[in-house]
Amino acid sequence: MDTSIDDATDAATLASASILSDSFMVPQSPALMKLSATAPSNRMKVYLRVRPVTPNEQLSCTACAGLDLSSPTGRCFTADSANGWLVARSPSTLQSQQANTGLDESKLSNSASANGGGGGGGERVSNRFTFSGVFDETADQQGLYAGTVAETVRQLAEGDLSSGLLFNYGVTSSGKTFTVQGTPQSPGLLPRALADLFRRLDGQLSGAEQLLPFRPVSFSEAAPLAPDEARAALAETRAVLSRFDACDAQLGDWRAALQLPSPSPQLPADAADPVAAGKVGSRCSVWVSCAEIYNEIVYDLLEPLSRRAPRRTALELRADRTGSVYVKGLRCLPVSSADEAFRLALLGKHNQHLAATKLNQQSSRSHALFSIRLVRCADRPSPRFSQ
Numbered sequence: 001m002d003t004s005i006d007d008a009t010d011a012a013t014l015a016s017a018s019i020l021s022d023s024f025m026v027p028q029s030p031a032l033m034k035l036s037a038t039a040p041s042n043r044m045k046v047y048l049r050v051r052p053v054t055p056n057e058q059l060s061c062t063a064c065a066g067l068d069l070s071s072p073t074g075r076c077f078t079a080d081s082a083n084g085w086l087v088a089r090s091p092s093t094l095q096s097q098q099a100n101t102g103l104d105e106s107k108l109s110n111s112a113s114a115n116g117g118g119g120g121g122g123e124r125v126s127n128r129f130t131f132s133g134v135f136d137e138t139a140d141q142q143g144l145y146a147g148t149v150a151e152t153v154r155q156l157a158e159g160d161l162s163s164g165l166l167f168n169y170g171v172t173s174s175g176k177t178f179t180v181q182g183t184p185q186s187p188g189l190l191p192r193a194l195a196d197l198f199r200r201l202d203g204q205l206s207g208a209e210q211l212l213p214f215r216p217v218s219f220s221e222a223a224p225l226a227p228d229e230a231r232a233a234l235a236e237t238r239a240v241l242s243r244f245d246a247c248d249a250q251l252g253d254w255r256a257a258l259q260l261p262s263p264s265p266q267l268p269a270d271a272a273d274p275v276a277a278g279k280v281g282s283r284c285s286v287w288v289s290c291a292e293i294y295n296e297i298v299y300d301l302l303e304p305l306s307r308r309a310p311r312r313t314a315l316e317l318r319a320d321r322t323g324s325v326y327v328k329g330l331r332c333l334p335v336s337s338a339d340e341a342f343r344l345a346l347l348g349k350h351n352q353h354l355a356a357t358k359l360n361q362q363s364s365r366s367h368a369l370f371s372i373r374l375v376r377c378a379d380r381p382s383p384r385f386s387q
């Protein structure tokens with residue numbers, strides 16, 4: 001997987017790739033990745049998003065000197081959304097083509113072979129990479145969400161999916177944060193997924209003041225929750241959210257772009273239980289966690305820090321009874337709205353290790369993991385639940 005995408009980025013393609021699966025696996029070779037991306041029956045999907053070239057990149061890329069990157073024919077790649085292809089050409093090939101004969105786009109594309117080999121009489125002119133979907137720089141955030149994550153969220157909300165993963169991969173400054181988090185005016189995949197999930201669960205959620213019947217444990221299990229434990233869990237969410245002031249200024253814009261109600265809706269303590277009232281067949285609670293992997297150590301990004309304990313605790317990985325790996329001790333907090341869940345995501349992002357790199361003033365220095373867990377209680381006398 002890495003090799004194939006890196007080939008493209010080497011050719012100055014600025015893109016991030018996302019993988020969505022309900023059984024996560026990492027292919028070991030480019031050939032395997034190609035198979036995964038194209039086989040219709042495979043549950044892993046690989047998408048490529050190309051972001052716009054910035055004026056700075058146009059100026060600073062020596063390999064691209066003389067090329068007009070703002071023109072589709074002046075670039076060393078072509079994103080073909082209709083076919084799910086990315087055709088990459090080396091800058092030197094492009095320069096010599098433009099200088100000598102002018103660029104013949106159709107000839108270049110035709111020369112690309114399906115297995116990524118070159119054409120043009122044995123000369124390696126271009127490579128074609130195949131993805132489950134390709135989104136060029138004109139793709140907006142809503143279109144990207146609708147074409148990638150929306151179906152997984154629907155399946156999760158309807159109980160057709162037990163687990164899914166969105167894995168976002170790309171070189172520094174390729175647009176990972178923009179794609180997953182987005183901006184207040186243009187929210188990315190995560191806030192859209194949360195808003196969509198809560199809209200779909202409308203009427204099925206345990207209210208903030210009602211007792212949650214179960215809590216998630218390990219990777220894929222749930223355990224009954226005693227009333228005082230439920231109260232403590234809800235109080236912890238409120239305590240963590242109360243530290244949110246640092247990011248609060250932008251919340252109005254996020255809410256407006258996502259059409260979220262403001263402030264977050266919380267069911268009153270005496271709200272009718274929708275299951276008991278026969279309105280829905282199941283009752284759900286949503287829990288989120290936020291971790292980072294920094295220098296190969298896992299930390300809880302929602303852990304409160306104090307003067308006495310100014311550093312985050314290093315957490316350990318464990319395997320549960322099914323062999324699934326989880327982070328022991330990672331806070332998993334109940335949330336009653338998309339607004340609450342996204343505020344926790346923003347707080348986690350705020351706490352992540354950041355540094356400026358040559359290419360990105362706000363570069364993430366760690367890998368962040370945001371988990372959304374849905375616990376569904378089918379009926380109370382003999383409860384069944386799914387995550």
Ligand SMILES: Nc1ncnc2c1ncn2[C@@H]1O[C@H](COP(=O)(O)OP(=O)(O)OP(=O)(O)O)[C@@H](O)[C@H]1O
Pocket residue numbers: 016050051052137170171172173174175176177178179357360362363364365
């Ligand atoms: N599709 C897009 N449309 C417009 N601007 C974008 C797009 N993708 C990324 N950008 C802009 O490009 C810059 C770098 O993007 P971003 O910070 O998301 O990269 P990153 O992959 O998260 O970087 P790092 O790994 O260093 O944290 C940002 O200024 C961002 O706003």
